[in-house]
Amino acid sequence: MAELTAVREPSPFGVTSRKLGIWMFIVADAATFAALLFAYGYERVANPDWTRPFSFWPSITNGIVMTVVLLTSSLTIIAAVLAAQAGRKTSALRWLGATMLLGALFAALHLREWIVMIGDGWRPFRNPLGGTPLVGATFFSITGLHLLHVVTGVVVIGVIALGYRRGRFEPGHLETVGLYWHFVDLVWMFVFPLVYLMNMR
Amino acid sequence: MKRYVIVWLCLLTIVALEVAVTLSHPPAGWLLAGLLMLAFIEAALGLLYFMHLKYERRSFMWSVILAVVIAIVLMDHFWLDAFRLLHQRISAP
Structure with missing residues (x-):
């Protein structure tokens, strides 16, 4: 049975493979x-x-409101994980629902802003103010990738919530999706000051 | 939960500080330095408390942080070229 020793090795960091996997993705x-x-x-x-x-x-x-919404959604997903770990399933599901709503609100505010900017003539390759078009290119690519992460997060939280309600998933799954959600929040902590505040007239 | 609410309030306060610093219209270099410093404090709070790195093994915490720091340091090599262009640049039409 010596050949099975490696399979039974404990995790080098004392975390589950699920958590190690999401951290590798986050890095x-x-x-x-x-x-x-x-x-x-x-x-x-x-x-x-x-x-x-x-x-x-x-x-x-609008950016300040979006930031507050996203920061608050980090708090609600923590409440969901804590409730799940305490065995309070209904409460955990409610907090997950609140997180999804806040995530959807963030995406809606972001899309509204995009629509206004596009209406003003901004495109990834066009600057209506006459300067370099790279302003639009960098703005839409950075915020677009972040928005994609938010929308993906809302969908994944919904899938996890559904599985958790049916008993297919455990609190550890909620913690894993929570780590992803906090990461999305953490990225915004850099996007908001660098892309928005640094570009205020 | 109380601990997390305190961290959340700290994060909101830092966002307010960022906006206040921007509205005071400092020179671009100072604004960038100030905003980056505040963003890194926010990120540290998020990583340590919301993402629980503070409660993981030290070896895990430093493996994660060092991996990101090394990646970011390696990206710094092209600033020389950006500043070369800054000093070469001509006025906009």
Whole structure:
């Protein structure tokens, strides 16, 4: 039976393989967002005609509301995990529902902002103010990738909630999806100041 | 739960500080430095408390943090080129 020894090795970090897996994804995804933000920084420094598209009202105000919504959703998913770990299934499901609602609200606010900007003539390859088109390119690519993460998160939380209600998933699954959701929140902590506040007129 | 609510309030306060710093219209370099510092404090709070890294094994915590830090440091090599272009640039038409 010596050949089975490696299979029975305990986790080197004392975490479940599920948690180790999501952390490996988070590290890789953090590098992806960092690369995008670095590229944005490079373009920003290197371009002489960089335009600042955002005024305090309504763009930055909308961004502040989005930030508060996302931060609050991190709190509600923690409440869901704590309730699940305490065996309070109904409460956990309610908190998961609240997290999904807040995530959907964030996505709706973001899409509304995109629609207004597109209405004003902003495109990934066009700047209506006459400066470099890279402003739109970096804005739509960075916020678009983040928005994709938010929408994916809302769907995955829904799938996990459904499975948890049916007894297919356990509190550990909620913790794993919670880690992903906190990561999405953490990325926004850099996107909001660097992409929005640094571009306020 | 009380601990998490306190962290959440701290994060909201940092967001308010970020907005206040921006509204004071400091030079771009100072604004960037200030916003980045506040964002890293926010990220640290999120990682340590919301993502529970504080309660994981130290070896795990440092493996995760070092992996991201090394990736970010390796990305820094092209700033020289960005600043070269900054000093070369011509005025916008």
